Amino acid sequence: MIDLGLERSDRDGWAVLSVAGEVDVATAPRLREQLIELVNEGQYRIVVDLEAVEFLDSTGLGVLVGALKRVRTYDGELALVCTESRILKVFEITGLTKVFPMHRSVDEAVAAV
Amino acid sequence: MIDLGLERSDRDGWAVLSVAGEVDVATAPRLREQLIELVNEGQYRIVVDLEAVEFLDSTGLGVLVGALKRVRTYDGELALVCTESRILKVFEITGLTKVFPMHRSVDEAVAAV
Amino acid sequence: MSEVVELEIPARPEFLSLARLLVTAAAAHDPLFPEDRLDDLRLSVSEACTNAIEAHTAAAVEEPADEGADSIRIRCLLDTERVAVEVTDHGGGFDPGALAAHPPVTDPARLDFERGLGIPLIRILTDEVEFRPSPQGTMVRMVLHAVSI
Amino acid sequence: MSEVVELEIPARPEFLSLARLLVTAAAAHDPLFPEDRLDDLRLSVSEACTNAIEAHTAAAVEEPADEGADSIRIRCLLDTERVAVEVTDHGGGFDPGALAAHPPVTDPARLDFERGLGIPLIRILTDEVEFRPSPQGTMVRMVLHAVSI
Ligand SMILES: Nc1ncnc2c1ncn2[C@@H]1O[C@H](COP(=O)(O)OP(=O)(O)O)[C@@H](O)[C@H]1O
Ligand SMILES: Nc1ncnc2c1ncn2[C@@H]1O[C@H](COP(=O)(O)OP(=O)(O)O)[C@@H](O)[C@H]1O
Numbered sequence: 001m002i003d004l005g006l007e008r009s010d011r012d013g014w015a016v017l018s019v020a021g022e023v024d025v026a027t028a029p030r031l032r033e034q035l036i037e038l039v040n041e042g043q044y045r046i047v048v049d050l051e052a053v054e055f056l057d058s059t060g061l062g063v064l065v066g067a068l069k070r071v072r073t074y075d076g077e078l079a080l081v082c083t084e085s086r087i088l089k090v091f092e093i094t095g096l097t098k099v100f101p102m103h104r105s106v107d108e109a110v111a112a113v
Numbered sequence: 114m115i116d117l118g119l120e121r122s123d124r125d126g127w128a129v130l131s132v133a134g135e136v137d138v139a140t141a142p143r144l145r146e147q148l149i150e151l152v153n154e155g156q157y158r159i160v161v162d163l164e165a166v167e168f169l170d171s172t173g174l175g176v177l178v179g180a181l182k183r184v185r186t187y188d189g190e191l192a193l194v195c196t197e198s199r200i201l202k203v204f205e206i207t208g209l210t211k212v213f214p215m216h217r218s219v220d221e222a223v224a225a226v
Numbered sequence: 227m228s229e230v231v232e233l234e235i236p237a238r239p240e241f242l243s244l245a246r247l248l249v250t251a252a253a254a255h256d257p258l259f260p261e262d263r264l265d266d267l268r269l270s271v272s273e274a275c276t277n278a279i280e281a282h283t284a285a286a287v288e289e290p291a292d293e294g295a296d297s298i299r300i301r302c303l304l305d306t307e308r309v310a311v312e313v314t315d316h317g318g319g320f321d322p323g324a325l326a327a328h329p330p331v332t333d334p335a336r337l338d339f340e341r342g343l344g345i346p347l348i349r350i351l352t353d354e355v356e357f358r359p360s361p362q363g364t365m366v367r368m369v370l371h372a373v374s375i
Numbered sequence: 376m377s378e379v380v381e382l383e384i385p386a387r388p389e390f391l392s393l394a395r396l397l398v399t400a401a402a403a404h405d406p407l408f409p410e411d412r413l414d415d416l417r418l419s420v421s422e423a424c425t426n427a428i429e430a431h432t433a434a435a436v437e438e439p440a441d442e443g444a445d446s447i448r449i450r451c452l453l454d455t456e457r458v459a460v461e462v463t464d465h466g467g468g469f470d471p472g473a474l475a476a477h478p479p480v481t482d483p484a485r486l487d488f489e490r491g492l493g494i495p496l497i498r499i500l501t502d503e504v505e506f507r508p509s510p511q512g513t514m515v516r517m518v519l520h521a522v523s524i
Contacts, residue, residue, distance in 0.1 A: 062340035175489035
């Protein structure tokens, strides 16, 4: 089974979730759980760092869309860090770069608001 | 198709052939050709450096045995550099560590004679 | 003439990564297939296999699967300039023409939809795609050229 | 119950690496299969596939292969503690009991033999091996335990 790396940290009042590995229908449930847990803890400002993600499919996109909707309900925000063209392309061709705040680094994401 | 890396260099009168990648029935013919070419050029003291080899099968062993026989005809020698346990194991279980001079580096191989 | 490489895996999510690995390695075989098109191929095949696997899960709720029918087949036809991949399942089939489109991405209601991006992605990434649903299951045939046309 | 993953490739050397990749990835699936046993599995399967491919080449000299028969099949049966791999070809078959042994490695005459190490390697690396030759081809069944016994 593929391992999905999930690491939490905090930065200037943002919860940073760093994801590593392959996000597909086998691993996305763990990403979803982790994001729901953050919101349940009252973290509504979340940065998801996708720099170490090697593969992301439509299930992964769906989990991120669901999390964005959830934090926005609380007037929060969910920003993405993504520079790898392989992963960036998936957001671009689905138009989701217009939905998510996209950044080139966690620093940039945190500074942007 | 898999690429087999083959690089020639010279060291203290020895011809050093550095092999990289996977040696199997698809790629072994290129290794055989290169070794025959060396002998045809009059190089009878050869070090085959297997440090960058990721896979070696019985065809690869056969090519090395054939080359050893060829250089020995000319009173030459064929020494191997191999420390990776994955590759070393193939020589060990076939008993061929007793046939080839095995070394831990090109320096050691060249100094050994 | 195409080279044919065929893979059969259990219809379960944890085998998806094997399908991606094999199809990408098979296409990388031919050095004319560049990295970015391998990425497109990897994602298209993965989406088609995900749907195939989910179709099995859905079908199994209603009736237990026949012996040996709980696997999906991935057939790659490799040519110098293109790869065709056929993904076949034994799920319940569907009507690809009846799928609803999402609201525009700028519409806040877009966020209500977590699913339904798989087939749109396949349509964008492939040069050709054909769905052949039947009550016995579905075959999705995708063609990708080494250079997108 | 075993998980079954099956691969079919053209009977040609350039597809060998796909077989190695798939079988190793399938077995790595189960985290109990350690790195050194994956190496043993990779080499055993590769040797069996090489023989299967060479059997096709040899058979094709005498009579052209039937339509679709020029492929070899690799069937992996995955369990928590062991992997069984069956390699099936449509070559001419052989008598595994009639293979001659090499001279001892210390004998200079050993160097006269470049071939004949494939089956000895398979026998050493696997926990069980069985050859089922027939005039229609050969099936080699190899079993490797996660921990060599
Ligand atoms: N192979 C298939 N067998 C049965 N139904 C399918 C198949 N592929 C797709 N579908 C149906 O089409 C719908 C849309 O698929 P898709 O665009 O991939 O989005 P998602 O899988 O996220 O719902 C699926 O929810 C499913 O109902
Ligand atoms: N699947 C097979 N079909 C037909 N003949 C085979 C098969 N596997 C092995 N053989 C025969 O057994 C011989 C010994 O095989 P092996 O020990 O792998 O060494 P090598 O392949 O180097 O000759 C082969 O040369 C071949 O004649």
